[in-house]
Amino acid sequence: MSGAAPALAVRRLRKAFGAVVAVDDVSLDAAPGEFLSLLGPSGCGKSTLLRMVAGLVEPDGGEIVLAGEDITRVAVHRRNLGLVFQSYALFPHMTVFENVAFGLRRRSVPPAELGPRVERMLELVRLGPLGTRHPRELSGGQQQRVALARALVTEPRVLLLDEPLSNLDALLREEMRVELKRLQERLGTTMIFVTHDQAEALILSDRVVVMEHGRVEQVGRPEEVYRRPATAFVARFLGRANFLAGTVAESRGTGTVVAVDGGRLSVVAGPRPGLTAGQPVHAVIRQEAIRLAAPGAAAGRPNHFTATVVFHAFAGQAHHYVVQLADGRELEIAAPGSTVPLARGAHTRIEWSPEDVILLPGGGPGQGASR
Amino acid sequence: MRAGHGWWLLAPALLLLLAAFVLPVGLMVPTSVRPYVPLVGITGGFTARHYVRLLTDSYYLEIIGRTLALGLTVTCSTLGVGYPVAFFLARTRSRWRNWLTILVVFPLMLNLVVRTFGWIALLAQNGLVNQALQALGLVDGPVKLLFNFAGLLIGLTHIFLPFMVLVLIGAIQNIPRDVEDAARVLGASWGSAFLRVTLPLSAPGILSGSILVFVLSISALVTPRLLGGPTYQVMSTLIYDEFLQRLNWPAGSAQSLLLTVMVLLLIYLSGRLARRTGAHA
Numbered sequence: 001m002s003g004a005a006p007a008l009a010v011r012r013l014r015k016a017f018g019a020v021v022a023v024d025d026v027s028l029d030a031a032p033g034e035f036l037s038l039l040g041p042s043g044c045g046k047s048t049l050l051r052m053v054a055g056l057v058e059p060d061g062g063e064i065v066l067a068g069e070d071i072t073r074v075a076v077h078r079r080n081l082g083l084v085f086q087s088y089a090l091f092p093h094m095t096v097f098e099n100v101a102f103g104l105r106r107r108s109v110p111p112a113e114l115g116p117r118v119e120r121m122l123e124l125v126r127l128g129p130l131g132t133r134h135p136r137e138l139s140g141g142q143q144q145r146v147a148l149a150r151a152l153v154t155e156p157r158v159l160l161l162d163e164p165l166s167n168l169d170a171l172l173r174e175e176m177r178v179e180l181k182r183l184q185e186r187l188g189t190t191m192i193f194v195t196h197d198q199a200e201a202l203i204l205s206d207r208v209v210v211m212e213h214g215r216v217e218q219v220g221r222p223e224e225v226y227r228r229p230a231t232a233f234v235a236r237f238l239g240r241a242n243f244l245a246g247t248v249a250e251s252r253g254t255g256t257v258v259a260v261d262g263g264r265l266s267v268v269a270g271p272r273p274g275l276t277a278g279q280p281v282h283a284v285i286r287q288e289a290i291r292l293a294a295p296g297a298a299a300g301r302p303n304h305f306t307a308t309v310v311f312h313a314f315a316g317q318a319h320h321y322v323v324q325l326a327d328g329r330e331l332e333i334a335a336p337g338s339t340v341p342l343a344r345g346a347h348t349r350i351e352w353s354p355e356d357v358i359l360l361p362g363g364g365p366g367q368g369a370s371r
Numbered sequence: 372m373r374a375g376h377g378w379w380l381l382a383p384a385l386l387l388l389l390a391a392f393v394l395p396v397g398l399m400v401p402t403s404v405r406p407y408v409p410l411v412g413i414t415g416g417f418t419a420r421h422y423v424r425l426l427t428d429s430y431y432l433e434i435i436g437r438t439l440a441l442g443l444t445v446t447c448s449t450l451g452v453g454y455p456v457a458f459f460l461a462r463t464r465s466r467w468r469n470w471l472t473i474l475v476v477f478p479l480m481l482n483l484v485v486r487t488f489g490w491i492a493l494l495a496q497n498g499l500v501n502q503a504l505q506a507l508g509l510v511d512g513p514v515k516l517l518f519n520f521a522g523l524l525i526g527l528t529h530i531f532l533p534f535m536v537l538v539l540i541g542a543i544q545n546i547p548r549d550v551e552d553a554a555r556v557l558g559a560s561w562g563s564a565f566l567r568v569t570l571p572l573s574a575p576g577i578l579s580g581s582i583l584v585f586v587l588s589i590s591a592l593v594t595p596r597l598l599g600g601p602t603y604q605v606m607s608t609l610i611y612d613e614f615l616q617r618l619n620w621p622a623g624s625a626q627s628l629l630l631t632v633m634v635l636l637l638i639y640l641s642g643r644l645a646r647r648t649g650a651h652a
Contacts, residue, residue, distance in 0.1 A: 054552075076555040076556055077555050077556070077558045077559055078558075079556075080558070082556070083552075083553065087547060089547065089549035089553040090550070091550060091554070092550075093571045093572060102567075106557060106563065107558055150553075151557075
């Protein structure tokens with residue numbers, strides 16, 4: 001993100017609550033117009049980070065720079081930011097119109113201008129005729145849109161969103177994702193989006209910041225963090241994967257071979273400079289990267305094994321399998337939902353491409369398949 | 372479970388209400404229209420003169436007005452003193468919070484007569500308050516703080532403050548912090564966010580706390596009697612004297628019924644007000 005000055009920059013921000021360090025020395029940039037997600041499990045510090053940017057939590061150290069201006073010590077109400085809460089936090093005693101007008105009235109926008117601006121914003125979030133209603137008379141999705149309109153109408157320099165879709169049911173959530181993304185593309189507002197939902201982060205974001213224990217684990221485009229996770233935590237958090245612990249047997253310009261279980265299982269991966277033979281490593285294979293091959297297909301190819309189906313479930317878009325290899329090891333597989341399913345107990349062959357293997361140096365945790 | 376079954380749960384409370392409130396009040400209705408002849412007692416017949424006197428005689432009108440004014444000022448002063456306390460207690464994360472709450476409720480645990488005598492000791496001509504005021508040079512002579520409006524106001528405010536604070540704590544705790552934070556982020560200063568969001572959202576609590584304190588104040592007997600003395604009357608002490616000193620039960624009944632009607636009317640009106648403005652809560 002070189003070139004234009006960042007719309008928002010966070011420099012070495014720290015916050016501790018008692019002995020618990022919520023945000024530990026975090027630095028981030030958001031480019032103008034960027035959709036940046038802070039992704040992590042609950043308690044990873046992402047909400048605290050967002051609330052420090054908003055001014056609702058005072059940082060212990062570090063600085064927050066908004067379009068070149070240091071706002072670390074600027075009072076909440078002078079920051080000109082938008083914030084959408086998970087609970088929506090609408091004013092229950094005001095109509096939808098007054099909720100949206102609240103920020104404009106605090107900025108002493110003249111009445112002649114205020115009405116049209118509120119109406120236009122309500123139109124934009126498809127709430128045109130509902131201005132006279134009270135929040136309690138609206139559905140969850142409509143309340144969410146009021147919250148968005150209220151935050152956007154003041155044309156904030158950056159819009160902060162704190163798990164705004166988490167209180168919606170699944171179908172509505174997917175609908176609102178699309179709506180939010182289109183709104184952002186149309187208005188060009190820089191958005192910082194906090195979520196614990198990896199699918200949401202991947203779909204919406206220009207870049208994803210994966211956080212854990214108050215620290216940034218990885219920052220990257222959605223494909224980067226998904227396909228090339230920097231740490232085991234990122235690999236786990238962004239979708240189900242099979243973790244195979246082993247040691248590097250060969251590392252060459254053409255590829256890497258990992259010996260799993262003392263060499264009883266040999267996993268071939270793409271070239272990965274910097275690995276030396278004998279080094280402990282995890283080979284991570286996403287469950288959808290594993291293909292089920294017809295029995296009798298050509299053996300001898302890399303990462304080609306015989307297996308037995310021990311579990312099968314159909315989930316619409318995918319068939320979920322657990323298969324057992326000859327050595328008793330179990331792997332999780334997600335096959336496209338359109339394929340003909342294999343029954344439990346069926347013998348099959350599985351394979352995956354060397355370029356789909358993620359290599360994470362180091363031993364430590366990571367046995368088996370997990371999130 | 373059929374919807375109707377739940378009503379049985381109300382039965383004990385309804386029976387108690389019937390026996391302790393509806394029946395005695397109902398019995399006062401016929402009594403209040405009987406003539407009363409001094410030295411003879413209640414006689415047969417019908418008269419409206421107890422009501423007429425109550426609503427025309429300046430002596431009674433002054434007492435009625437004083438009672439209402441006292442209720443109103445006690446309500447305002449408990450609200451003024453209690454709201455900041457309740458706000459603090461509802462919002463603080465201090466570990467002293469529980470102790471402070473106990474401190475607020477503590478006066479309720481002391482006997483009413485004891486508390487009132489405490490105030491007499493403090494407010495008397497040569498009491499602590501007057502000594503302090505004179506020592507500080509704020510006043511020349513002793514200020515009259517007993518047997519007048521000021522004394523009753525101080526005493527009743529002290530006694531009813533815990534009720535106001537407890538009701539307000541509940542109301543303020545019910546306001547989500549996010550809603551206030553939202554107002555702040557949208558550009559409202561702390562004061563503006565308080566006036567436009569927190570205060571309106573605590574209105575249901577303010578209303579119910581005020582009703583409670585007002586009703587308790589205008590019907591309080593022991594404190595006005597002790598702090599007001601035998602001559603500074605409010606409606607409750609008047610009724611007491613009418614029944615037990617002058618033995619004029621018909622006049623006392625008329626006064627009691629008027630007080631009851633005033634209270635019921637107030638509760639009815641506040642209920643309508645709450646429905647109209649506080650439906651969001």
